[in-house]
Amino acid sequence: MIRTSFGAAAVAVSSLLLIVSADVATAAQIKILAGSAIEPAMAVLIPQFEQSSGHKVIFDLNGAIGAMADRVQKGEAADVVIVSGPQIGILEKASKVVSGSRTDIAKVGVGLFVRKGAPRPDISSVDAFKRAMLAARSIGWNDPAAGAPVSIYMIGLLERLGIADATKPKTVAFKQRSERFEAVARGDVEIGFNQISEIIAAPGVDLVGPLPAPIQNYTLFSGGVVAISNEQEAAKALIRSISSAAAQVTWKEKGFEPP
Secondary structure, eight states, X not given: OHHHHHHHHHHHHHHHHHHHHHHHHHOOEEEEEEOGGGHHHHHHHHHHHHHHXXXXXXXXXXXXXXXXXXXXXXXXXXXXXXXXXXXXXXHHHTTSBOTTOOEEEEEEEEEEEEEXXXXXXXXXXXXXXXXXXXXXXXXXXXXXXXXXXXXXXXXXXXXXXXXXXXXXXXXXXXXXXXXXXXXXXXXXXXXXXXXXXXXXXXXXXXXXXXXXXXXXXXEEEEEEEXXXXXXXXXXXXXXXXXXXXXXXXXXXXXXXXXX
């Protein structure tokens, strides 16, 4: 009887090990390349996906979406890329993203911010916004050469509003991404521009508000499966999870709108 009990226990342990081994074998490690604007939402959504799926996610979100798209274009190993809708389209046409894998996730607008506690300029209308820009001591945004969508848009916007010549001498393009909020928080730069999701999450600054509706610009974030990925099914599952109706609650809390 003792030998039989030991034998049954050994079979049970062996079966358990086989189940655990199978789970380990099916678990994937998924690498994401994405722009920094989605980090506040992904900080919530990625752990939820890891817990429900058993997959492990590693990610690089510390960059502008232009730079991230360029890295995929140059062949960097990754499983999921999340950049702008048009950039996903370009990557898909270049066969860098799996055809048909594009999923629109969420969009975010441009916001204006100042040092925490500082006076907030009136930007309630286009005319008020123009006056605020002309009155500002200094204006800052990310280096447009790095592919920062907000900076690229703002340069064109100030030209269209006819105030580019007046504002250019007092505009700072931050070469170091860490400065995009810290310089304003220190008071070195009076007014900054960035995507609303990042402003909400940044310490030391206050969101004054979004750009007036007639001149607002949205970045649509879309995900795609990287063509060279060895974990394409897991990558698809991740994209489905972060673009689901349930996930939209988190995106909204972090300053985004539905795509």
